[in-house]
Amino acid sequence: MNASTTSRRVDGPAGTAEVLDTGALVLRWAPAGRDPVLFAHPGVGSDPAGPPHAGVPVCWPWFGPGPEPDAPAHGIARAAVWRYLGTTSDGDVTVVAHRLTPDEATSPWWPHPYRLDLEATFGSALTLRLTTANLGDEPFVVGEALHAYLAVGDVREVRVGGLDGAAFHDKVAGEDRVQEGDLVLTGETDRVYRSTAPVVVSDPVLRRRLVVEAEGAADRVVWNPWAGKAAGIDDIGGHWSRFVCVEAANALADVVTVAPGATHTLTYRLSVEDL
Numbered sequence: 162m163n164a165s166t167t168s169r170r171v172d173g174p175a176g177t178a179e180v181l182d183t184g185a186l187v188l189r190w191a192p193a194g195r196d197p198v199l200f201a202h203p204g205v206g207s208d209p210a211g212p213p214h215a216g217v218p219v220c221w222p223w224f225g226p227g228p229e230p231d232a233p234a235h236g237i238a239r240a241a242v243w244r245y246l247g248t249t250s251d252g253d254v255t256v257v258a259h260r261l262t263p264d265e266a267t268s269p270w271w272p273h274p275y276r277l278d279l280e281a282t283f284g285s286a287l288t289l290r291l292t293t294a295n296l297g298d299e300p301f302v303v304g305e306a307l308h309a310y311l312a313v314g315d316v317r318e319v320r321v322g323g324l325d326g327a328a329f330h331d332k333v334a335g336e337d338r339v340q341e342g343d344l345v346l347t348g349e350t351d352r353v354y355r356s357t358a359p360v361v362v363s364d365p366v367l368r369r370r371l372v373v374e375a376e377g378a379a380d381r382v383v384w385n386p387w388a389g390k391a392a393g394i395d396d397i398g399g400h401w402s403r404f405v406c407v408e409a410a411n412a413l414a415d416v417v418t419v420a421p422g423a424t425h426t427l428t429y430r431l432s433v434e435d436l
């Protein structure tokens with residue numbers, strides 16, 4: 162992995178944030194006057210098996226296992242060193258921009274001419290815009306996710322609302338089901354919901370609600386490895402109860418075809434409310 166530890170820091174009236182060039186990973190974000198919203202283990206990046214389990218990893222151009230056993234899980238973007246385009250501020254809002262092209266990352270499994278932009282806007286909310294451009298003459302197919310690790314007081318205490326009635330694929334049980342009521346996590350959870358409704362994580366321990374809204378994404382993924390699986394992930398380990406991933410994705414059957422010359426944008430918006 163061509164890793165870089167260069168990070169771009171935001172420290173302004175709206176809050177603080179940190180974005181790494183590697184993976185264009187939004188690692189930290191805290192709006193002014195509030196606790197950190199994203200999970201990061203103190204030893205973040207220490208898992209030798211791959212990219213950090215923290216912040217908001219960019220999964221692209223496939224979600225989950227790759228097209229071949231040797232292909233990296235969740236695609237080529239999160240381990241690549243992206244080009245930093247700059248930081249701009251306007252009032253209380255700061256935007257950090259990164260770009261990935263075949264100059265930075267190619268793969269035998271992804272031989273297409275592309276341009277991938279991540280624009281991270283830090284204000285009272287965090288807004289991430291991930292835009293794929295097809296610069297070639299043939300259509301290509303993209304699977305993707307903005308894989309946010311939401312910091313919570315205790316994952317066993319939270320309620321995940323907004324998914325009632327949504328069909329989902331349960332990757333742990335290997336079956337398709339329909340959500341009834343709020344989701345309360347009681348064990349390893351790995352679900353791909355077909356839903357575009359806002360997802361609300363109510364956290365009685367930190368006494369706040371985290372609200373996830375997304376556009377250009379057909380699915381919401383909810384993931385926590387629980388204690389047993391987390392024990393094998395160095396940069397989660399004993400901290401497994403301190404997050405729940407709520408991802409906006411185009412996964413499984415919802416991968417996106419991008420026509421030659423066309424673009425596709427996935428937008429993820431995260432905001433915080435008092436409980």
Ligand SMILES: O=P(O)(O)OC[C@H]1O[C@@H](O)[C@H](O)[C@@H](O)[C@@H]1O
Nearest residue numbers: 214234235308332351382384408
């Ligand atoms: O360890 P990784 O590659 O970052 O993946 C973490 C998890 O990411 C989730 O999005 C997947 O649904 C899980 O199946 C996966 O285990």
